[in-house]
Amino acid sequence: MEQRISFASDNISGVHPAVMAAIAQANAGTAPSYAEDAYSKKAAGLVAKLFGDKAIPFFVLTGTGANVLALKAMVSSYHAIVHSHIAHIHADETGAPEVFLGCKLRPVVTGENGKVTPELVKPLLKEKGNPHHNQPKVISIAQTTEWGTVYTPDEVRALAAFAHENDMYLHMDGARLANAAAGLGTPVKAFTTDAGVDVVSLGGTKNGIMIGEAVVFLNPVLAEHFPYIRKQGMQLYSKMRFVAAQFIAYLTNDVWLENARHANAMAKRLSEGIRNLPHLTVIRPTEANGVFVRLSPQHSHALQKEFDFHVIDETEAHHDVRLMLAFNTPAEHVDAFIAAASKLK
Template identity: 50%
Template sequence: MMKGFASDNYAGVSPEIMEAIAKANLAEHQGSYGADEFTGRAVGMIKEIFGAPDAEVFFVMNGTGANVTALQTMCRSYEAVVCTEMAHINTDECAAAEKFIGGKLLYLPSKMGKLNIDQIRPLLGGRGEHQALPRVISITQATEVGTLYTVEEIKAFAEFAHENGLYLHVDGARIANAAVSLGVSFKEMLTDTGVDVVSFGGTKNGMMMGEAVVFLNPELARDYRFVRKQGMQLLSKMRYVGAQFEAYLSDNLWYKNARHANMLAQKLGEKLSKLDGVALMCPVEANGVFVELPREITSTLQERFPFYIWNEETNAARLMVSFDTTEVEVNEFVQMAEELIG
């Protein structure tokens, strides 16, 4: 398949990550289910980069597993998770959250992918035992349309949640892109703001597989080991995920990959926005470009550069830039679009 802009999941694996996996494979026999030196070191690195020595960190197989098991730990079956209508847990995880929580997703309309606190207030009045009780606010950083919550907004959500007996969960599939774009550390964006639990992803930024569930509120992790096992997310050879996170967090690889993708996404958005009949759907703040294209050029562009249409009604395309996207590919895409329009 030709390289394009369909998904940052289409990209391969960073050479540094692949090398780390190979080295882990050459090591002597290691303990299973996380009782290995690679997992131990990686957990320590995550605690350090989050500035949270008391955090509890667990590795799982994928992003859906991270989100679902985290939320299952935070909610009971008669409780609810508040999210946007386009949240990944609502649109792209096959109702896994609702199946495993046994509760409800209360999804609200978003403005450019983001929730606001005033939308949530009416849900708190409740009708006693007749209504699923909100227990968790789940936000995505960066959002499903590539926009970002500021540090101040995240802090406000955490304060609102805690004042009302709720928890704050962050779906961080593209959390590295968000941190780089905002120019802040994970500690400043997540730990210091009061976030309770983070689904910490790296697969979309150069890792092969595996995610981390980071309990910044360690009390919530009390039963997580059992939830993870029952949820089929406990890897026997966990050292291969630990080795990836070790490499990912070493020498700022996470930062370099995310910065590269963000930079080229900015260039792609800027260049496309100057073409006749093309309009940005929302600001380019991470590594996603959401842009309305002339319908007559779309299929021809897709034949050369695979990408998805996000909104059929407006013909808005989702163009995802990866850590291995090149400036040549960005320029070629824009040039082809310009020629087709012309």
């Protein structure tokens, strides 16, 4: 089948060969169901190793499920979750958090870097203790952010300290946690457990896994009811060994990190290749595997004839487009885009 070059997302790519082989290997014989099998126990141990002794991981199927169920462990219906106006939980989950949590989502308008800060959350705290308002209970951030930027360990630490001082929790949507670790060049523990995050997800699907994410409790008290939350939330997959086997392959020999390093390197290559071209402006720092570009609608349409990518904001004057790089994006695809962009008139 003829394939167009696509930068539409990092989940348009396939499955890493080691992960695919692990699925086939797990297909031999039988195994206990519902995450009671040896694969699930081993994979949970490997995930926990990344985050430290107290981490309690649970596997789920989708990133939306990971977010909604993690948040379910932290809130009641009279609570509010504070997050960026570009947050996936707010903009791209079709109201799943509102339906399953029954509480309020409170977006704060983040600046150019897409990051939530204590200063942005502070004004909402005046609602604390007032029975007429949902009570702010969780700050939810995405690492990397939806604009491809990465919170530093200090930025996360400041948010966690602020949350805890105000009887709140810090949730981290880690659909692209591997890309953040690769971008920062630090172990994930440094910007999660050690920085005070309460619950984080470790994404797999966007970085070489076929199906699977992990919800990781770093605050063990919050994990208490999660077995029931996961089942009620329809994410306790009966043949969980196939999810777990993927994570074992993913976390062995640093496959997860190498995948993310490649995607990030391709993003740098693209960003640097188009940075000095006359008709394109890179509008966000390229800190992980996303490149965000402003160009005219005409130029955007011309490039769309050859390449797939999402226009995330448009006016009559410009298109802001998102180019995502994946664990297996070939350098030739990046170079083809740079060449096409440099021919724009």
